[in-house]
Amino acid sequence: MSINIGLIGAGRMGKVYAQTLAFSVSEVRILALADLDLTTAREQADKYAIPYHYTDYRQLLARDDIQAVVIATPTATATHAQVIMDAAAAGKHIFSEKPLSQSLSECDHALAAVKAAGVKLQMGFMRRFDPPYRMAKQKIDEGVIGTPVMFKATGRDPRRTSLEFARRENSGGMILDMGVHEFDLARWLMVSEVIRVQTEGDCLVYPELRGVGDIDNVVINLRFANGAIGNIDMSRNAVYGYDIRTEVLGSEGSLLIGKLQQTATLVMTRQGVTHDTVPYFMERFGEAYGAQVRQFVHCITQGSEPSPTGLDARQATAIGIAATRSLDENRPVLVNEV
Amino acid sequence: MSINIGLIGAGRMGKVYAQTLAFSVSEVRILALADLDLTTAREQADKYAIPYHYTDYRQLLARDDIQAVVIATPTATATHAQVIMDAAAAGKHIFSEKPLSQSLSECDHALAAVKAAGVKLQMGFMRRFDPPYRMAKQKIDEGVIGTPVMFKATGRDPRRTSLEFARRENSGGMILDMGVHEFDLARWLMVSEVIRVQTEGDCLVYPELRGVGDIDNVVINLRFANGAIGNIDMSRNAVYGYDIRTEVLGSEGSLLIGKLQQTATLVMTRQGVTHDTVPYFMERFGEAYGAQVRQFVHCITQGSEPSPTGLDARQATAIGIAATRSLDENRPVLVNEV
């Protein structure tokens, strides 16, 4: 069984998905592509031999020969929830880049629409498909580290985002934008909901971020429903490289996920031993982008339920909203307050 | 110039200092030793050819031929501050194991006594003398990582302490007992005072600790006077080994201090690649114990001022008290509240 896919969005992430769908997912055909910018839409359609392209995604959704859509519209335009609702109404199965929405009510509306339409929805938390994280999850499930009691995560970007994107009305701000992956991992690896957060953070390296209301460094304490605890640190100034490390400490051991080295070459000189670092997210998670879409296609062809779900995305957003409020109000915030 | 030293306390840490003074500090002679237990005092005196031993440390302090004392009485008996005051009154230079006291007023009394007597006081934060930490401090001072903006620390013991020691009236509880080293590193490496703390923690692995009012896992957010932030995680259940890691992230780079491997042998079999871990603190910081006492002796013979100071110890205690209160009251606590 072959699936006809419509790709919505051909910007930074849209291009990632165009290439991923074209080259690493068998049994899939990108039948149509939509992007607000006609030139972009035409270029990508040409590049990957996609038969149809549109500037209005609703035209794409109107095609009966498309079974599923991949949504990769920009986070800053906050369109994921709206496009999901429209796609659900059109009866298409949906793969959507994160986040679902930075508004919990929008999240809930989108999830209701998906449920009502009876279509499948998988959210793009690609780290769950990264082999190091998959191995960690498996070891936890096997009981290798006993009962998980502490979650630790470091999530650092090598440079700041654009000032425009940094605004809360666009990206949700640093905690929501960067943190959503960490919050998803926390829930997934600890198999428990985050119920309380405590945030310390500030604008310490890029003063221009202060002007748009954002910060560049943050630490967030976590409390889980099962009693476990955790901490996430994030930074926009890991100038040495893209630094993603996660740790789960259990009663019988610990798991350390992540790597600092990209290329397996050590340079040894009078200055010491040196190796390079991971440049950015595609170098680190490129394979995982393919793996998650392969699973989505598999769920459609096999009739099974995809994961991470829309609810997973909603909960990650809720934690991010609570952590942002904790920063603003300088107090512990319960996730179910928001 | 040779120094005659009196060693006060011959228990776990006292034995460490007896060996350290006997074997790794030149120009020093242990002239006398005091321990409440006569058998212990006699055994250690015999082992290291120490001429005099006492059960009452005041007899040791009464000797005019002793210029300096090393205080290694048990933390649980909370005697450091009292012995420091007595030693200062006797005109002896003082090296004391941490902590100074778990009471800030006791800390202040002891520091006043030291000041009034005009003697030198060095506190036993041995990590400052550990080569990896020394290298990190030097790199920070040289500006290699730019402006430090985030402090991260992991401090984990391979097993729980005794239930008796865990009581707050004895050790101060986990946060004060284990955290005092982390709090000292935070102030030293960031060159700024910690002004606010937020704690999440619980008793998650050893339920018997709950009975004596202690916890076994904790995360503590930090806010520094210069705006920087940080987080410390600690655990009593790092069953895989003694796990001490510290990180300082700056505007131009980061420093990672610590190691997981004790013995430089990799075992490669069908089960993968395996190495051992660091068993406990002496295997990790054994050398640093010698280095700090060598500096103390050097400061006496050269007339220079030792460091870390009594004030350093007082401030580390203050952070610990604040972090414990944050745990108890579930709110951010300012260090100058306590």
Add this chain to the structure above:
Amino acid sequence: MSINIGLIGAGRMGKVYAQTLAFSVSEVRILALADLDLTTAREQADKYAIPYHYTDYRQLLARDDIQAVVIATPTATATHAQVIMDAAAAGKHIFSEKPLSQSLSECDHALAAVKAAGVKLQMGFMRRFDPPYRMAKQKIDEGVIGTPVMFKATGRDPRRTSLEFARRENSGGMILDMGVHEFDLARWLMVSEVIRVQTEGDCLVYPELRGVGDIDNVVINLRFANGAIGNIDMSRNAVYGYDIRTEVLGSEGSLLIGKLQQTATLVMTRQGVTHDTVPYFMERFGEAYGAQVRQFVHCITQGSEPSPTGLDARQATAIGIAATRSLDENRPVLVNEV
């Protein structure tokens, strides 16, 4: 410009190239495929939507609409040289898996045919396209380690090959079969010809290999034309994983290429710290297979000269023959003897 490719051979390596060409090389179309086994040919043609398939590769070569061929026939049938000659005669550009031939005179005939036909020939030494090796080559070229004086290589397979393949008349024996990659790296990284070899080796772990005239462990000393020295160790019993490590020591430093870890997850338990290993060559060099074919296509479309060349392959074979003779005759052997 798009290139029509004919793929010759659809066995183990042929399947690798079918997938590589289909998924990771733009501007290429596999127009036809040939394999002696009709079922295999048909299956692969179906799987990758290849329009034509044959059991006789000469039919494929007869097509005018094919500009280039990828030769991935089995090493054991020693057909590479013959197919290269036929493809050259048909005017096709040629990418061929290693080895060229285990006979130097066959090598020379094939190279003469390529030269006479004026077609391009690139040999499949994929390691030259592996990022760690590329970085090493670049550092050497930049002078980072000064003058290279010693080449070290470890090449170990996780298990033995089949007894049939191990026979010298099939694979050339262990030294030629496994060593050809190491010999190519030696020449490429040291920028000098190997002129003398000394071999110690034996059948030490799999006695059944002795019956077919092969060995399972070997060390080979190297002498280069520029005076530099080297050593290669190879084994068929690296049961812990596929272990490929290379080192170049220079007058001003050294480069260590290779990795033992596949998945970036550390498991820390009472048994120590453990990570996995690299399973086999596709997990280690999978990306490089694509990169080398992309370069081949680029050379055709741009009219530039591909590398590694047929002469590179011939020289690697010559070193292997000399090292095998050194093993047989227990003496240093000059490469220009063979």
Add this chain to the structure above:
Amino acid sequence: MSINIGLIGAGRMGKVYAQTLAFSVSEVRILALADLDLTTAREQADKYAIPYHYTDYRQLLARDDIQAVVIATPTATATHAQVIMDAAAAGKHIFSEKPLSQSLSECDHALAAVKAAGVKLQMGFMRRFDPPYRMAKQKIDEGVIGTPVMFKATGRDPRRTSLEFARRENSGGMILDMGVHEFDLARWLMVSEVIRVQTEGDCLVYPELRGVGDIDNVVINLRFANGAIGNIDMSRNAVYGYDIRTEVLGSEGSLLIGKLQQTATLVMTRQGVTHDTVPYFMERFGEAYGAQVRQFVHCITQGSEPSPTGLDARQATAIGIAATRSLDENRPVLVNEV
């Protein structure tokens, strides 16, 4: 039982042993010290409170109150064998720095003298007492890697030795001087004698060494009596640090011994991740020097037999002589030829 020790030689290694005996071996007293240079002898005697010092070691040997001697005279004066014979004749137990002698007949005379006198002799192959090597030996003994089939060793100094020392009549040349530790490890870890060697080597970095007949880079193939094989590479130009790595590959796994990093601090900047290296042998094997002497003293007090023995030293020398001859004559050399 306390042992009175006489220390013979107070040069570079003599100072190492003076400090080792003074600070890390209990139940031992350095009663006397001998060095040809009176000033050196007096200085060291003062520094470690050694009661007696001499310029003629025979005066030291004449003292009845000395039970054992530690011989640390310079390698270049080739006096170890002679002093051992004299010490044996005086009835002293003997610990001697390596090498025994660069002459096999001298080795044999010294061993005969020791045997005739019935005294104990332990040779200073300190690596056998280094924790990483001890762990490796234990894993081999436990069968963790099955049957050892390949020995690999890298032994590299960060700079060349003095030209005077490099002469064969002084140090024996690079192969004997640096290699003796590797040859000893080979025999010890593989539990088999080396029976054949093949050497490639040259003077490639320090042309001035050629003038005194020495080389600076070498690779040596090994063949063991039990069929196993091996290779040792050595260099005088590891300008990045002291680089000692050893590997034992077995039928069921492999052991990698050694480390490149001295201080457990990673520096992460835009230039990548960097750590330091091991400066030289005392930083790497300092502890092992103490451990070997403690075992020697233990063997005296307990009446047990010390190891490594004089025969171990003789065999390591024999391998070195054979490997040097292989270099000179460009052919495989049997160890029992020499």
